Amino acid sequence: MSKTCIALDVGGTNIRAAIIDAQGKILQQHSYTAQLSQITGNQQEVEQQVIEHISANIEVLLGQGENIQHVGIGFPGFFDNQQGHLIASPNMPVIHNFDLSGQLSKKMNLTVSAQNDALCAAMGEFHYGVGQSSQSLMHITLGTGVGAGLVIQGQAYGGDRGMAMEFGHLRMAKTGDYCGCGNIACLETFASATAVLRRFNDHSQTSVRTAQEVYQLAKEGDALAKLILSEAGNYLGSAIAEASKLLDIKHISISGGLCGAWDMIYPYLRQSMEAALIPPMRNNIIVQQSSLGDDAGLLGAAALVNR
Template sequence: MTAGLVLGVDIGGTALRAALVRADGSSPFPLVDVPRGPDLRGQLAETADGLIGPAIAAGMPVTGAGIAVPGHLDPLTGLVSSAPGAEDLIGLDPRDIDLGPVHVTHVVNDANAALIGEWLHGAARGAHSALGVFVGTGVGGGLVAGGALFAGSSGTAGEVGHMPILPDGPRCPCGGRGCLQQLASGTAVARWYGERTGQPVAGAAAVAAAARAGDPLAREAFVRAGEWLGVGIATAVNLLNTEIVVVGGGMAAAWDLFGPRLTRTANRLTMPATAAACRIVPTALGRRAGVVGAALAPGPMPGALMKHGTGDEDDR
């Protein structure tokens, strides 16, 4: 385990989160959770300074930093080669990011980071196999198999958000059609609701507020998302036979609106013996999952573990 404090930074599609993290996953100071600004590098430096300065003044050493990015690092160069929602990171060597007195020791994909956080200190703690499904701006995923993070041959294992669920469905930026994230992400919930009300919608959080205020169309938007997520999770669990599925990301704040349908649908479509051996649970760490995972991910991380696709959790 990591000695001292490690700065964990989770760069999302619309938010930036950071915290100083102990080896047990706890933090001596509150989580920084702010909207991403136009000057990402400057914001990172300012955020790091605001956390590291008080820690050093209090006599708490900070030994390094880990960063979660919503994209893919080239396994040969180590440079960010794609970053949906964070295009200003493309071409960047994350180890060159200036975080003041500490150095970036490792970088990991954001969905992998969130699963690592849940696996080490959250809902999937101690699991031999686990699938993470992180629903926010998009739908990201990660996979633990055999007691270790499994990335696959090109680093994209666990990418549940890009499973084709509806072959003639909406086009996805990945180049496919009908991907799960086009049907069940926070963005998809807001889009579906907005199309039917004819009103602009700020995001899934606004739809959730309307649903809790009694709007039946808003509730239907979340039930539909839960149905599609249940289909996707059943497909993945039938293939992978994991012992737990952790559902996190920004949409997890509305678990009461979509979780029951998700669970019922997944259990109905999963083979009985497989379903009996698998629990589907919401995140235990919430918005801290990616930060904890970024800080405590095994490092330095090889390029093969840096995968494409964001589960960014920011659509609240």
Template sequence: MSEILERIWEYRQISRVELVELTGLTSGTITNLTHDLIQLGILRENEAISGNVGRRRVMLGFDPRFYRIIGLDIGRTSFEIIVMDLNGTILQSIEREMNGVQGPEAYFQVITPTLTTVKQEIEAAGEKILGLGVGIPGPIHYESGSLLAPPNFPGWKGYPLKQMLEQQFDLVTLIEDDARTSAMAERWYGLGKSVQNLVSITMGTGIGGGVVTNGKIVRGTNGLCGQVGHMTIVLDGKMCDCGNRGCWETVGSIPGILSRWSQGSTLMELQTAIRQGEPEALRCIDETLAYLEAALVNVQNLYDPELILLGGRLFPLLAEHLDQLKPRLQSRLYAFAKDRLRIEPATFGTSQSAVGAAALMLGFLLSEPVRLLSLQDS
């Protein structure tokens, strides 16, 4: 089933004859498996269309009518809940600011009633929830589904997030570092659909990265692969919450940038000052771009991606300056590789991690459909 689903996702609409050619499975096997998937509400037959030689054929695609996926992004200053169908269409999005709110108990006083309402509305409509995907600042202990010690996220150390959510909402639940969910949003729904090797970098209150190699998310031995925000950028720089000194996050995140500018306290004020040519603001953005340049050189040399995606709440400030950054970056890369690197804005803006949280469940469906569907009945 897995190979069939992955091919259908890749092509969006495909005939059984084409599936036989692409998978090497027999026509009988394809017929039986697709029949089962149609009966389960995963696939549907779309209107017959004429083939190249006039023969009519039936195209298979994902059925958007029955199953729903919920994505939950828990950030340092906000959370977002989205509902998607199996085609990746966002049906609902709810975002709440959480400035000044600290710790899981306080967060879930707001999240729980909101998520409960979303779940009840889906079920009242006669639809079935395939599962709940969650993005949250890591690192994460994946075996237990607990948070370890997320930098700049007080009160969450050791919190058994997966266990709590499964008990509270009775849904199949996957959790992942929010930078990796951002990468998964691109892998399944965005620019990464046609790219095998990419790095997604999310810049906001913190800085995180998600690495996709050969189409698969990479975690590393301790779940730290892609922690680009904790590369040393400033030798003997500020102490970071992670225990290192001079991390990119200490100088390149929103708090790190604003700490170097004394004329205001928000990104919007800084952006206005930059446009007005205020000297300290210009110095601040020049320093920020220099740190970003150094970080991207490191990312390119470490991971050798086809595509680097930049996103997060900080990105709108940086977006206006990327044209001047790209030539500087290319001058520091291997000559034979510099023209092949693409740097693009993330596809889904501030909803990137929430979309990627839903993508976790889509990836589960495509890779292990029998297991996921069996969990629906357990």
């Protein structure tokens, strides 16, 4: 039986779907706009519409002629580690204990596996990207928020309730901006692409449109842009040090929009990380950009099937 599969990376505004072979090669892919977080209705209605959106995407690829039996899905939310149910999805609050993979499997007569999207990205990087020769990997995404996933000895680590690696909500300071979670000064209020953009515009009272533009301004010598990127690096390094003191993972990969400013972030990240580590951990942690970039989530969804 072929292990070529269909993989989906479900985001808040976009569903990406691909046919991927057992070696992690993307054979075909398409992207589909779907404002899942805008779906209204009661629990059953919302869950039904999510199934409709996802199955429509699978159908398109099934029509391409390959004899595909397996589907892997990365989806934003907390997955139960016993039954694989989606316990909750922060941007779709009515969803509760949703058997996403079971319902899709029944509807489509396929084997379906689903897991948290950030954890899928970590699995993708571990099996097909920079983590291929590592025993364990922590993977961080600096995008709209700051997401992270942990692979320990090849196994996706979800914690007791699928809520592990809420790395973007580590508390970095006593004061700062409010975070979407309701707390103040979470890492993602400093070190996401969104935060860098918002902080620059707030402090400069301008309307730059992307974090990449903030980076360009920093390259041209803008002191505020440089400060905001250095702070993103500093806080990210401190947060990695705190995570390292608990997890002792010696390989860390980073992807997401803010990696476009890597040369202005990394030196600060490294310096603040090393300073906060315990001495025997120093100069012994690899922190690098991911090699898969935006494909990590898709490939990790495929890894759910192939591992």
